[in-house]
Amino acid sequence: MFSAAAQAEQWDEKFYNPKADKEDVIMPMPCHGSMVFRIVKTGTKSPLDDMSVVLGSDSGTEAFAEHSTPNYISGGFSGQNNEKEQERYFLMAKYEVSQLQYQAVMNEQCPSPNLKGRQPAVDVSWFDAVNFSHKYNEWLMKNGRDKLPKEDGVSGFIRLPSNTEWEYAARGGIAVSASEFRENTFPVPNGLKAYAWFSGSQSANGRLQLGGLLEPNPLGLFDMLGNASEMMLDPFKLNKLDRYHGQNGGVTVRGGSYLTSESEISSALRIEKPFYAADGKADKAKDMGFRVVIAAPVLTSGDRIKQIENEWKNLGNDNLKNDSHGSGSNIVGKLEKITNDIENENVKKELKSLQDALRSANQSRDEQRDHAIRSVLELGAFLCTNIADLEANYQQKVAAQNYIAQACPAGSEPIGLCEPTAIEESKTVLAEAKGVRDFVLTYYADTIVSTSTAYNIATVQTQVDKKQLTGKANLTEYVDLYWKHLQQYYKDGKVNREQWLADCKQW
Template identity: 45%
Template sequence: MLAQPTPTWPVAAFNPRALADDLVLPLPCGGAMAFRRVDTPAGDGGLDDRALLLGSAETETGYIEYLRRTYLVGPFGGGAEPRHFWMSKYEVTRTQMEALRNPACPAANTPAARLPAVEVSWFEAMETAQRYSGFLARNGGPRLPRRGGAPAFVRLPTEAEWEYAARGGAAVAEAEFQARTFPMPEGPEAYAWFQGPRSAAGRLSPIGLKRPNPLGLHDMLGNAAEWALEPFRLNRVGRQHGLAGGLVARGGDYRNTGEAQLRSSLRIEYAPYDATSGEPTRITTVGFRFVLAAPAQGSLADTAALRSAFEAETRARATTQDDPAALIAALRREQSDPAMQTALDRLGAAYARETRERTDRARVAARAQVQAAAVLSRNVFIAQQRATGLQGMVENPGAFGATPQQAQAWRPMLAAVQAEVEGGVRAYAAIIAQLSQATDIAVPAEVEVVQQELRAQNVPALLPYVMLVAGHAEAARRGSVPPVAVLRADILRTTAAPTPR
């Protein structure tokens, strides 16, 4: 494998807000492009993916942006490492695009070097991706991600990839993910270039001047809008409409999107060709960014694993005599009428799809239960510490410089905290009982996903309690839910998490 070329451009030209975990890949002319990892925790099965609710609940533009369920998983990682894809940290700049498309090398230290490339047609963006893929195949070096034996290639992001990353992905809690924008503690003007004198004032701005979103991605909202990979589709009350339309630009822009219009669900349709000239559409406010992707079947081993996973899922409900899938299959074998066979095929496919969706919902519910039980157990741990402190103050007030009368006033408080501990343990036991009855899913696999999500959200304090939940759920599955006294004792021994101050 060829060694990766060392960038000679100033770092400010391609990564002005450099982070230690950025993936920096070379460009021609001594250039480079920075990427951020976007985790998609989803389990490690060949066909595991992550259910997402994208779009907006607002009905005014519901036919364009209404809430819809879709699924996503990155091609890289697996095992202890979350599944993930890589996305350009910034919008592709004019200089980066010129380095890939023009014979002469561009100047990388000019004031315009960091401006996003705009007025670029979708076709030019795709051609640039094709050129960059070829360059990386020859010059990417060992840092270029691989799936099986297949190296990553470059393309525009799908709408699901783009919106998932724009919302903050697994780095934010579910409520934050469903919000109108990713969390902006310092206010929108600190994170986005939008229309108006308080922000862009009608001017395109260089990359990296604003704060990033929780994934470390800059200018996902505002500045230049960004082309998506697939054609525009309308929304038919929660699902994509069947008509494939024009091109999609995401994220809003510096000239047409005001602060009130900033939202992760914003999507605009453009015709691919100019109606007058017939030339590809170029918009002065639309640019692009890339993702690193890989073939779904990166190797023969991948293909075998995918086939095995599919067969396992289709067999999952065919283990009993009265299973509908088995009955449908038996009926089809007995039919010689092609029309009836086709009808049974459609019925079987519909049943398999409904079963898969039901299992997906059960997996999401199990993850929520695991996290809820972990939060409950940590709250019990903290409440017991408070109770222990109050107990000492009630039984020996003099040691705390208090009077017996003050100790009497603390008794109701102690009783309330003790009740909080007992109520928390019993609620925890109820969740453990529910998890032990989850026969259609593998709880340990969902525990692993929850751990990956908590690491992505930088909430390590809950990790010991997640493992406690996993152990109790497995014990309950093998026999019965441990007694409340055992659960309480186990929770109070879980001291790896930081104690409250």
């Protein structure tokens, strides 16, 4: 395999990364090639931590396949360069696997790099895609293991994305706001045709296109929608209102292709293709390709298993410090003690079942609480930025009023700015500007008071540390400021509007 690799020419960047970016993660490939990946953060911190996401759409035409469904996402890797930034992530290929990349891994002879080789590798089966991943992994483990990200000292590996990973990334992950995440597509300010190849003369016009010609989604991923549809690792499942149905079917295919109409293209589009065609051979299609992710094993070491065991044991327990006011009754712990003291095995089994059900309910409660706290933090940060803008507007009106006062001293001729109606109008504008600013400032203070009443400081601290600000990375510093004000209120119980106003204005 790769017998001509030594004589192969180094790939020029235009053949594998036409839209290079400083945040790209580049993996070597056979034949002196490369594949580019993007980090997809998941807003999680520990191995057993995951984030709730709603996939699918309530507006899809085929609700049995696309209806909104709750899911959970996490990442296999944690940040290693900064101890304070341990947010977990996985990596997804920036572009669909190209013909050039496919041939470099699957063929005995190295291909010659050319622009046409940037077209997605199509007319390949799910088994071909899995085999590509397998062969690429074998090559990487031998020739580029040091380039692969590691988790707990264990190297990551290439595979097809899961249905959840793909849609989470396609929608924009934490790079978009919660409302943008639930739209039919990621934000497309320049129109869908600037981001996706679909059917029709105004777009793909019935032809497969080179990868990376259009604009990327908010995570820097190209052609997530359109061009070649993409195969998933996990099989297709029907939707059953609030969950997926229990039957595993054929190949899950996402994103639509250059043969899909513009009206059908969406992040929720999910179809089933058979593993085998009518002739008994592995199913392929001229518009169906794939992209890969870099993932990590879960149980990486004995120490990691112990860490997960400890986290699991704490799930759903009545943790006193995380109770709203630190006064929980630790019912789960008491029930566990009673269970251990019971000798009758049938009663013990029933009590254990009750204990597990209670833990599950507590875990759901805690996740909803944490989501509410993150929403409050985002709201506080947003209000603080608004206060800063409204204060700047108010000061402009004050300056304008002062100018009028100087230009129109007592006894001046009532013309222009000095007309009585103009003077009254400027006073009204000033009063309105102050009123709006004070209203938002009061709302800001109210959120601080209500947050401190609803949650204890340790519980809020945990969510501040996570800083899961989906699509609002610029608000991070304002979350820190809101947290500073909230801590002050926890400490002394004083509503200090003037100081909070000054801080928001100067931040």
